[in-house]
Amino acid sequence: MTHQPRTRSPLLTAFTLLCLHSPRVFAQPSSAATAAFNTYTQSIESRLAEQHRSSASFLSVTSDPQALTRLRSGEVILENLTPDHAPASGSLLHHWRGTAFAPGATAADFERLLADFSAYPVHFSPEVLQAKLVSQNNGDLQATMRVRQRHVITVLMDSAYDITSGRLDPRHGYSISRSTSISELDPRTNRALSAGEEHGFLWRLNTYWSYEERDGGLYLQIESVSLSRAIPTGLGWEIAPYVESIPRESLDFTLRSAVTAIQKGPR
Numbered sequence: 001m002t003h004q005p006r007t008r009s010p011l012l013t014a015f016t017l018l019c020l021h022s023p024r025v026f027a028q029p030s031s032a033a034t035a036a037f038n039t040y041t042q043s044i045e046s047r048l049a050e051q052h053r054s055s056a057s058f059l060s061v062t063s064d065p066q067a068l069t070r071l072r073s074g075e076v077i078l079e080n081l082t083p084d085h086a087p088a089s090g091s092l093l094h095h096w097r098g099t100a101f102a103p104g105a106t107a108a109d110f111e112r113l114l115a116d117f118s119a120y121p122v123h124f125s126p127e128v129l130q131a132k133l134v135s136q137n138n139g140d141l142q143a144t145m146r147v148r149q150r151h152v153i154t155v156l157m158d159s160a161y162d163i164t165s166g167r168l169d170p171r172h173g174y175s176i177s178r179s180t181s182i183s184e185l186d187p188r189t190n191r192a193l194s195a196g197e198e199h200g201f202l203w204r205l206n207t208y209w210s211y212e213e214r215d216g217g218l219y220l221q222i223e224s225v226s227l228s229r230a231i232p233t234g235l236g237w238e239i240a241p242y243v244e245s246i247p248r249e250s251l252d253f254t255l256r257s258a259v260t261a262i263q264k265g266p267r
Contacts, residue, residue, distance in 0.1 A: 028195065029091055029203045029227060036087030037227045040095075041206050044225060045176070048208055058172050058212050059221045061099055071101040072215060076255055078248055081223075090230050091203070094247040097223045100255045105218035105262040107171050110211050113261055114165070114175055117143055123261035126150075127253060139165045142180075148187065149250070155201050156187040171213040179205045200229030220258060224251050 029037070051057050061067040067077060081095040102110075113123065120131035130146040141163040149155045159182045167173040182205065184198045185191060204227040212219045226247055 028198075029200075029229075030088055033088035033091035033227060034204070036091075037093065037204050037225075040083075040087065040093065041178075041225050044095075044206075044208065044223065048174070048176075048210065048223075052166070052168055052172070052174055052210070055168060055172055055212070058168065059099065059210055059219055060097065061219070061221070062212070067099075068215070068219075071099060071219065072103070072217070074101075076100045076252060078252060080248070086230065087227070092228050092230050094226045094228070095223070096247050096251045097221065098251045098255045099219065099221045100259050101215075101217055101219055102259045102262045103217040105213075105259075107167075107173055107211055107213040107218060109262045109265075110218055110220065110258070111165075111173060113258065114209070119261075120145070124254065124257045127250070134160075141165075146185075149246070154187040156185040156190070157202060158183050158185060158192070159205070173211055175207075175209040177205075177207040177209075203227045203229070218262070220255060222251060222255060 051060070056062065061071070061077070070077060077099045079097045081097055082093060083095070087093045113119075117131040117133045120128045127147055127149060128145060129148055130144075132144050134142040134144055136142075142160065143163060144158065144160045146156070146158050148157075160180045161177045162180055163175060163177045165173065165175045182202055184193045184201065186193060204225075206225045208223040208225075210221045224247060
């Protein structure tokens with residue numbers, strides 16, 4: 001009996017190369033990449049601030065009857081808003097927007113969900129392992145989370161966020177989350193990796209929730225903007241589609257989990 005040699009999938013081989021490719025070079029974003037990310041997110045926040053001034057424009061889909069019908073039928077609408085150009089050499093920016101509808105839910109239901117950090121590991125399992133409210137000052141919060149993502153490899157990260165929330169009225173609200181630190185851990189030991197060991201899978205993450213109570217339920221819209229390392233030269237053709245799919249899948253998971261949690265009600 002002969003044994004065929006074991007072969008590795010091209011995607012796994014390429015992704016392994018991505019993980020091993022000079023991690024020290026990608027430990028932290030360049031000052032140019034950070035500045036470009038900040039400029040880009042500031043433009044988003046200016047747009048959202050204008051949207052949030054009126055109930056007529058609170059969500060991007062408000063004036064699209066066909067989109068509203070799709071959402072009420074249970075569809076999750078995902079849009080890739082990522083610009084064509086990288087913010088700076090050695091970095092990638094990802095910008096996605098997702099919208100969903102939770103029948104029978106209210107704005108107050110969603111606000112309770114967002115505020116209950118201790119329940120995040122339940123509502124957003126298996127990605128969120130830990131979540132903790134660190135401090136609170138009126139509508140401004142500081143929180144930490146430990147997140148695990150499994151794709152071709154397992155990535156474990158600790159992150160801290162500044163969170164600001166607000167309302168137009170009892171039926172319209174928003175929440176802005178800006179990462180203040182993101183660190184990578186060894187998924188086998190939970191040991192924090194040194195700056196020279198990190199791979200740059202995620203450098204920055206801003207999340208923008210907008211929600212509107214109408215049509216017998218709650219429309220939820222989230223925009224996610226993240227900054228990560230660039231794909232090494234020569235691996236783009238094979239790795240790029242996979243790397244670009246991660247923010248999309250994470251956004252879809254977050255929206256669907258939020259809708260499910262709201263409909264289940266309080267723990």
